Every structure is written in structure tokens, then in C-alpha cells.
Amino acid sequence: MGLIKEFKEFAIKGNMIDMAIGIIIGTAFNKVVDVLVKQVIMPPLAMITNGVNFSEKQIILRETVLDASGAVETEAVVLGYGLFIEVMIDFLIIGFTVFLVVKFMNRFRRKAEDPNNKTVAPAKNVELLENINKLMEEQNELLRSRK
Known part of the structure; x- marks a missing residue:
């Protein structure tokens, strides 16, 4: 089976x-x-x-x-x-x-x-990775500002 x-x-x-x-x-x-x-x-x-x-x-x-x-x-x-x-x-x-x-x-x-090319819609996985990267950078800035 x-x-x-x-x-x-x-x-x-x-x-x-x-x-x-x-x-x-x-x-x-x-x-x-x-x-x-x-x-x-x-x-x-x-x-x-x-x-x-x-x-x-x-x-x-x-x-x-x-x-x-x-x-x-x-x-x-x-x-x-x-x-x-x-x-x-x-x-x-x-x-x-x-x-x-x-x-x-x-x-x-x-x-x-290419993340800099705006004429072509980025692939979903590239878009998701960019969003994760932005969120991580924002969290790092928040943690740095609290110290």
C-alpha cells in the first residue's frame, strides 16, 4: 500500500x-x-x-x-x-x-x-526573505534602543 x-x-x-x-x-x-x-x-x-x-x-x-x-x-x-x-x-x-x-x-x-529590479515582481520566497530581514532589523533596532 x-x-x-x-x-x-x-x-x-x-x-x-x-x-x-x-x-x-x-x-x-x-x-x-x-x-x-x-x-x-x-x-x-x-x-x-x-x-x-x-x-x-x-x-x-x-x-x-x-x-x-x-x-x-x-x-x-x-x-x-x-x-x-x-x-x-x-x-x-x-x-x-x-x-x-x-x-x-x-x-x-x-x-x-534581483531585489533592485522593480520591473519584475520578485519571487515569493525572495519577497518573504526580504520581509523577514526587515523585521529582524527592526527588532535589532528596538533592542539596541532599550539598552
């Missing part, structure tokens, strides 16, 4: 929903980056390199060996470095985009937490 109760608390607090939203957005973002790399970045790169399709670039370590009837006796051993190049480009784009999003979010968070 404790496991069900824990799961309800987990689901109700929003952790599960936040995680599901993150996974869905991540999946959609992956599709966007995939199209960006394959349809926007790689074609001009292939044009600059005289039509080289990176996903097809490979080093053949051992050729396919056929027997007398034409059946495959041993498979070819191939290093597909071109696909690795495409995946690295994907990774760099994703990493740079995540960096920009985090940088953007941090800028807004710093503005929201």
Missing part, C-alpha cells in the same frame, strides 16, 4: 507530468534538429565538398567474400565515419541550443531574483 501512496504523491506533485512534458519536448526537438542537420546543414556542406554525402563515407577494412555460388561467405567489415560526423554535428547543434536556452532562462531568473 505504501508504494501506491508514494506513486500518488509523485504524480500529484507534478514530477511525473513535468518529466513527461520534458520527454515529449525533447523528442520533438530531436526531430527538428535531425531535419536541420540533414536538410539544411548537410546539403550545403556536401555542395562545398563537391557532392560528398557524409553519411555514406566509410573505410572498408575487409571486403565481402562470396563463395562459388555467389552467396555471402563473410560479411564486410566497415568503419562508418561519415555517420559519426553527422551525429557529431547533431550533438553540437543540440548542445549549443541547450546552452542558449539555459543562458536565456538564467538571465530571466537573475532579473526576477
Whole structure:
């Protein structure tokens, strides 16, 4: 029964929903980056390199060996470095985009937490801490004046 109760608390607090939203957005973002790399970045790169399709670039370590009837006796051993190049480009784009999003979010968070910035309403916890700080200063002044 404790496991069900824990799961309800987990689901109700929003952790599960936040995680599901993150996974869905991540999946959609992956599709966007995939199209960006394959349809926007790689074609001009292939044009600059005289039509080289990176996903097809490979080093053949051992050729396919056929027997007398034409059946495959041993498979070819191939290093597909071109696909690795495409995946690295994907990774760099994703990493740079995540960096920009985090940088953007941090800028807004710093503005929201700045007590001197009056254009953004302070977060509740910052407001409460400021009120507690003011009350403590008032109490200290009262105690000092009584001595």
C-alpha cells in the first residue's frame, strides 16, 4: 500500500507530468534538429565538398567474400565515419541550443531574483526573505534602543 501512496504523491506533485512534458519536448526537438542537420546543414556542406554525402563515407577494412555460388561467405567489415560526423554535428547543434536556452532562462531568473529590479515582481520566497530581514532589523533596532 505504501508504494501506491508514494506513486500518488509523485504524480500529484507534478514530477511525473513535468518529466513527461520534458520527454515529449525533447523528442520533438530531436526531430527538428535531425531535419536541420540533414536538410539544411548537410546539403550545403556536401555542395562545398563537391557532392560528398557524409553519411555514406566509410573505410572498408575487409571486403565481402562470396563463395562459388555467389552467396555471402563473410560479411564486410566497415568503419562508418561519415555517420559519426553527422551525429557529431547533431550533438553540437543540440548542445549549443541547450546552452542558449539555459543562458536565456538564467538571465530571466537573475532579473526576477534581483531585489533592485522593480520591473519584475520578485519571487515569493525572495519577497518573504526580504520581509523577514526587515523585521529582524527592526527588532535589532528596538533592542539596541532599550539598552
